[in-house]
Amino acid sequence: MSAIPGFGGDLNSNIDEDSSINKSSFVEINGQSEWRFEVPFRTIMKLKVVNGIGEIFGTELPLNVEILLTGVKYALYAPLDEGCKVEYYCTPNRANSTSTNEEDEISEYISEETSMNHYMNLHFALESYRQSISEHNFVNTSSQKTGPRVLVVGNRHSGKTALVKTLASYACKMDRSPILVNLNPRDGVFSVPGSLTATPISDAFDVESVNGWGGSTTSGSTFHNPKQPLVKNYGFTSHSDNLDLYKYQISKLGVAVVSRMEEDIIVKNSGLLIDTPPLSIKDFTIIENIVSDFEVNIIVVIGNERLLIDLKKKFKHKIASSQLDFIKVPKSGGVIEVDDAFIRKSQEESIKEYFNGTIRNPLSPFKTELDAKDFVIYKCVDSLEANSNISFLPSGDSFTPEASEMTDGDRKEEFSLETYYSRLQEPSSSNLDNSIIAITQLPQNNKLTRDLLNTCILGYAHVSKFDDTKSKMKVLLPFPGALPRNILISTSIGYTE
Numbered sequence: 001m002s003a004i005p006g007f008g009g010d011l012n013s014n015i016d017e018d019s020s021i022n023k024s025s026f027v028e029i030n031g032q033s034e035w036r037f038e039v040p041f042r043t044i045m046k047l048k049v050v051n052g053i054g055e056i057f058g059t060e061l062p063l064n065v066e067i068l069l070t071g072v073k074y075a076l077y078a079p080l081d082e083g084c085k086v087e088y089y090c091t092p093n094r095a096n097s098t099s100t101n102e103e104d105e106i107s108e109y110i111s112e113e114t115s116m117n118h119y120m121n122l123h124f125a126l127e128s129y130r131q132s133i134s135e136h137n138f139v140n141t142s143s144q145k146t147g148p149r150v151l152v153v154g155n156r157h158s159g160k161t162a163l164v165k166t167l168a169s170y171a172c173k174m175d176r177s178p179i180l181v182n183l184n185p186r187d188g189v190f191s192v193p194g195s196l197t198a199t200p201i202s203d204a205f206d207v208e209s210v211n212g213w214g215g216s217t218t219s220g221s222t223f224h225n226p227k228q229p230l231v232k233n234y235g236f237t238s239h240s241d242n243l244d245l246y247k248y249q250i251s252k253l254g255v256a257v258v259s260r261m262e263e264d265i266i267v268k269n270s271g272l273l274i275d276t277p278p279l280s281i282k283d284f285t286i287i288e289n290i291v292s293d294f295e296v297n298i299i300v301v302i303g304n305e306r307l308l309i310d311l312k313k314k315f316k317h318k319i320a321s322s323q324l325d326f327i328k329v330p331k332s333g334g335v336i337e338v339d340d341a342f343i344r345k346s347q348e349e350s351i352k353e354y355f356n357g358t359i360r361n362p363l364s365p366f367k368t369e370l371d372a373k374d375f376v377i378y379k380c381v382d383s384l385e386a387n388s389n390i391s392f393l394p395s396g397d398s399f400t401p402e403a404s405e406m407t408d409g410d411r412k413e414e415f416s417l418e419t420y421y422s423r424l425q426e427p428s429s430s431n432l433d434n435s436i437i438a439i440t441q442l443p444q445n446n447k448l449t450r451d452l453l454n455t456c457i458l459g460y461a462h463v464s465k466f467d468d469t470k471s472k473m474k475v476l477l478p479f480p481g482a483l484p485r486n487i488l489i490s491t492s493i494g495y496t497e
């Protein structure tokens, strides 16, 4: 399959074979130690476990099968006393040879000071909780209980995502199927950045894919591990860009997740694992919302005693009534403070992968031209921008229609939509070129503003070019076919081919 320019494609074709004459290196990892390595985007590492058992954030690697890694910061952990032996070699990644300022060299070291034993203990505690819930639910069909609903919080770069991934992988190995909820819009988990997702995990993650998650059904067909996320569009990469919209989408995702658990006993027994953006005690209202929306009953705090104590004080009523438990786990010494350039590059790569697929499972993205007049397009409101616009209004000017002209219901609806989304009255190259748009489930003739807020996302498209004279947009879809004539929401997530 020939790749669309800019959308990369087959990782194998990016390997500079001439330079792959590099000799293989071997690493022996002792039991309960981890080999930490960073592979820049300019380099591809071919790695295989040749002896023993090795896992990356809980996902066991197949024995003697080569895997290709680029743009990753991983730890390969040897859980058994026998340890594990790994063979690897590196080669330049032609596709990214000039796109980043990183070094070509990988960095790597073995550490015996891992936090994995704490994470494993946490997993076993959660597993015995699931076991008792399963037994209860098996005999009491009329009064069913739900498995652990775990919220992971901590500072920036404390290893929250790595912990959630590890706990989900281990749960999956025990034949559980927890719902993994990603509330960090910076990362696209089975979707593009800017989305909030909830995904039942019933199979291993794909460590080769960007950020180590894997493909999903939102971008078409899947390979060995189909994941079907429920996607809420937020449209920004930082939760503070529109806090009201962020909280609203969290509450709607919470409703959907809680009802999903009611429908499926395996998922209900397995519970939830919730990843969050870096939150401090100043963000208590967000944490409080998440706890009530997802009926959280365990908060795991990573390596931040102050946050643990402050949260315990704030939630003392819930602790007293045994509705909430706290667990503190140490931060792993391996967690890396990734810089903004790396984060941006990962976001670009995950968008590229959303449309183009992975080396194992390439997709056939489809380019089409659409008439903007045929679509109703909204855009996510940036609170900062909206507030600065209000401050430019002359004092005394009314921002909303005359109060007397509106019914109470109208006023509420109008106000709520303006806080979250605004209609893109004049779609143009200046507001749509190189942007990601969300395709909602809502038909264009739907006039209820609440529905627009409550709708889920069918998938995302990329507007590569908007022709202002013809009012037509060139759109890339992850799969061939017509774009449904649904309402579209333009996000602030940019991407240039």
Ligand SMILES: Nc1ncnc2c1ncn2[C@@H]1O[C@H](COP(=O)(O)OP(=O)(O)OP(=O)(O)O)[C@@H](O)[C@H]1O
Pocket: 034, 036, 037, 072, 073, 074, 075, 154, 155, 156, 157, 158, 159, 160, 161, 162, 163, 184, 276, 277, 278, 332, 333, 334, 335, 336, 337, 338
């Ligand atoms: N034990 C480890 N060894 C090596 N790298 C690690 C380890 N744990 C985590 N990392 C890497 O460190 C980086 C940060 O970890 P992670 O994303 O889990 O932290 P986070 O708390 O979720 O970050 P953020 O606050 O930015 O959301 C990631 O690239 C991750 O792959």
